Amino acid sequence: MNVLRTPTDRRAPIALETDILVVGGGAAGVAAAVTAARQGLRVVLLERYGFCGGGAVAGLSGTICGMYEASNDPNARPNQIVHGFLDEFVQHLSDRGGLTPPVRYGKTFTRVHDPLAWRETADLLLRDAGVQVLLHTVVTEALVEGSERIDGIVAYTKEGPLSVRARVTIDASGDADVVAMAGLPTFVGQDGRVQNPTMIFRLGGVDVEKFLSAYGPDSIMGPEVLLFNDFERGAVFGAVWRSGLGTLRRRPLIGAPPTLKRLFIHPP
Numbered sequence: 001m002n003v004l005r006t007p008t009d010r011r012a013p014i015a016l017e018t019d020i021l022v023v024g025g026g027a028a029g030v031a032a033a034v035t036a037a038r039q040g041l042r043v044v045l046l047e048r049y050g051f052c053g054g055g056a057v058a059g060l061s062g063t064i065c066g067m068y069e070a071s072n073d074p075n076a077r078p079n080q081i082v083h084g085f086l087d088e089f090v091q092h093l094s095d096r097g098g099l100t101p102p103v104r105y106g107k108t109f110t111r112v113h114d115p116l117a118w119r120e121t122a123d124l125l126l127r128d129a130g131v132q133v134l135l136h137t138v139v140t141e142a143l144v145e146g147s148e149r150i151d152g153i154v155a156y157t158k159e160g161p162l163s164v165r166a167r168v169t170i171d172a173s174g175d176a177d178v179v180a181m182a183g184l185p186t187f188v189g190q191d192g193r194v195q196n197p198t199m200i201f202r203l204g205g206v207d208v209e210k211f212l213s214a215y216g217p218d219s220i221m222g223p224e225v226l227l228f229n230d231f232e233r234g235a236v237f238g239a240v241w242r243s244g245l246g247t248l249r250r251r252p253l254i255g256a257p258p259t260l261k262r263l264f265i266h267p268p
Helices: 028-038 085-095 117-127 176-182 208-215
Strands: 014-023 045-048 103-105 110-112 132-134 138-145 150-156 160-171 225-229 234-241
Touching: 014 028, 014 150, 028 045, 028 085, 028 117, 045 160, 085 117, 138 176, 150 176, 160 176
Parallel strands: 014 045, 014 160, 045 132
Antiparallel strands: 103 110, 138 150, 150 160, 225 234
């Protein structure tokens, strides 16, 4: 005999009301939550992981980008053009020993951070600002008033179902999750074109002095270290290391233009 089973969560729903609801505890969400709370507003921040940081921590992005002016002058010094909350966050990271000085990144500069120091800095600022942070919380529905205004969200937490109603809802999910759930207009990239994803990894035991001597201070590798992906042709080219650090070819140079092939050293 087949018995119809209805999905059930018998835990009592949790209901919250707040002035500002921030969905997502990445860089944008932390900045929005802290600065709003400092204006005397009640702020609730929801984060799906067990810690804040988003791509900077869970994704190990490792850098704080967009701080400095871009210049075609190869001898230009770092010129910071973004300030505000960023300055405070950067200072806390530096005080924890979790941030490098500016590192050249092509035409501009970036700063490399320790993901754990980033997380601890976010926790400190959120706590001191009085933000109510709910971790392990996944938004499942948007509460929409009429067809235009987001009135809050419904979420799943480790303590049971949750509903939050807010005067203002900030979607800092990174993917416009709440906006999409509400059926409001969204777009992807520039005419559908997006930046390619980056595979982040960390290395230990690196002879940094030898590496910088071989490749210079620019963190964007030149032709000496090349990773070329040509998705339009369906050809994938691997990485080749030169300058006495060894030679490696991971993929065949199928369909590579002659100029590209000259950049590779074929193994014997």
